[in-house]
Amino acid sequence: MGKKQPKLREHIIEREWCKGCGICVHFCPKNVLELDEKEKAVVMRREDCICCMMCELRCPDFAIEVVVEN
Amino acid sequence: MSVKDYIRERFFPHIWCAGCGHGTVLNSMLRAIEDLGISKNEIVITSGIGCSSRIAGYADFHTFHTLHGRALAFATGVKMSAPELNLIVPMGDGDALAIGGNHFIHAARRNIDITALVMNNRIYGMTGGQLSPLSGCGTKGTTAPYTNIDNSFDTVELSIAAGASFVARTTTYHVKQITDLIKQAILHEGFSVVEILSQCPTYFGRKNNLGSAVDMLESFKKNTTPVGSNAKEKKPALIERGIFVQEERPEYCSEYEKIIEKAMGAGH
Numbered sequence: 001m002g003k004k005q006p007k008l009r010e011h012i013i014e015r016e017w018c019k020g021c022g023i024c025v026h027f028c029p030k031n032v033l034e035l036d037e038k039e040k041a042v043v044m045r046r047e048d049c050i051c052c053m054m055c056e057l058r059c060p061d062f063a064i065e066v067v068v069e070n
Numbered sequence: 071m072s073v074k075d076y077i078r079e080r081f082f083p084h085i086w087c088a089g090c091g092h093g094t095v096l097n098s099m100l101r102a103i104e105d106l107g108i109s110k111n112e113i114v115i116t117s118g119i120g121c122s123s124r125i126a127g128y129a130d131f132h133t134f135h136t137l138h139g140r141a142l143a144f145a146t147g148v149k150m151s152a153p154e155l156n157l158i159v160p161m162g163d164g165d166a167l168a169i170g171g172n173h174f175i176h177a178a179r180r181n182i183d184i185t186a187l188v189m190n191n192r193i194y195g196m197t198g199g200q201l202s203p204l205s206g207c208g209t210k211g212t213t214a215p216y217t218n219i220d221n222s223f224d225t226v227e228l229s230i231a232a233g234a235s236f237v238a239r240t241t242t243y244h245v246k247q248i249t250d251l252i253k254q255a256i257l258h259e260g261f262s263v264v265e266i267l268s269q270c271p272t273y274f275g276r277k278n279n280l281g282s283a284v285d286m287l288e289s290f291k292k293n294t295t296p297v298g299s300n301a302k303e304k305k306p307a308l309i310e311r312g313i314f315v316q317e318e319r320p321e322y323c324s325e326y327e328k329i330i331e332k333a334m335g336a337g338h
């Protein structure tokens with residue numbers, strides 16, 4: 001029984017809470033995220049996301065949530 | 071439940087600077103509580119003063135934001151009066167081991183069932199970058215512009231020597247390990263210390279040319295190694311992460327319960 005690969009539904013980014021630290025961007029293993037011109041995290045390569053959750057777990061500001069299909 | 075069900079959203083965005091490790095500690099701590107399935111009513115957080123101590127305001131449990139260095143004394147009082155509750159005490163390095171140093175060693179010596187989190191960013195952030203007993207020789211701060219000559223405590227060794235029965239360390243880069251260690255610390259019956267190396271990019275980072283929060287996290291990744299790894303033998307400067315002590319020893323509230331029974335039995 002292999003572990004089922006989680007499927008991404010969406011990233012929810014709370015723009016008001018994001019402080020643009022870049023932690024999620026830098027440590028994403030698939031380079032999915034970037035900071036926009038307002039220094040807020042945005043999803044650039046959604047299709048590359050492997051739902052590892054590391055962006056959500058490392059964010060110091062509770063500003064990014066990875067929602068998967070269940 | 072989602073992790074946001076455990077925070078007081080009305081106080082967000084929080085006051086911590088961009089990239090401050092303390093937000094990550096809060097995030098990982100809440101996941102530990104969520105994983106354990108402990109109800110909010112069974113958790114009490116007491117905190118002292120400092121950037122780290124703000125956690126008490128943001129986490130939606132029973133919380134007390136108390137006096138500088140005295141969070142463990144308040145926690146001891148709560149635990150003695152209601153031993154069934156889970157006490158978690160998040161402290162900064164200065165709060166825990168400078169002004170709070172005496173409370174810290176004696177809480178450890180008693181082995182009272184409290185989970186102490188030492189969020190070690192090696193500086194007093196809230197008051198503007200003064201050095202703490204964990205800054206270490208050769209660092210700079212507003213109180214040591216020409217470099218610090220004070221030796222540092224090793225939180226792990228100090229906790230072990232003082233009698234803590236669960237002692238662990240990790241960093242804000244290793245978020246899954248923070249959650250895992252906090253879970254084990256909460257489940258452990260006795261005084262538990264989890265030291266979490268955390269980044270203060272605003273003061274410690276800037277004063278010591280350590281770069282951004284991202285750079286500081288990269289250095290936690292590079293400069294630490296699991297306890298007992300071969301890498302440590304080859305490169306002794308590496309800081310070990312993991313569990314250093316995990317032992318069952320008589321817990322203070324349980325021992326106190328026995329004293330009550332003994333006194334009652336004596337018939338006076």
Ligand code: SF4
Nearest residue numbers: 018019021022024059
């Ligand atoms: S880690 Fe959080 S606060 Fe930092 S840039 Fe990403 S979403 Fe924003």
Ligand code: SF4
Nearest residue numbers: 028049050052053055
């Ligand atoms: S879940 Fe993992 S892969 Fe997807 S954006 Fe976050 S860090 Fe990147």
Ligand code: SF4
Nearest residue numbers: 086087090121195270
């Ligand atoms: S001063 Fe340092 S410890 Fe305090 S909130 Fe800012 S980064 Fe965090």
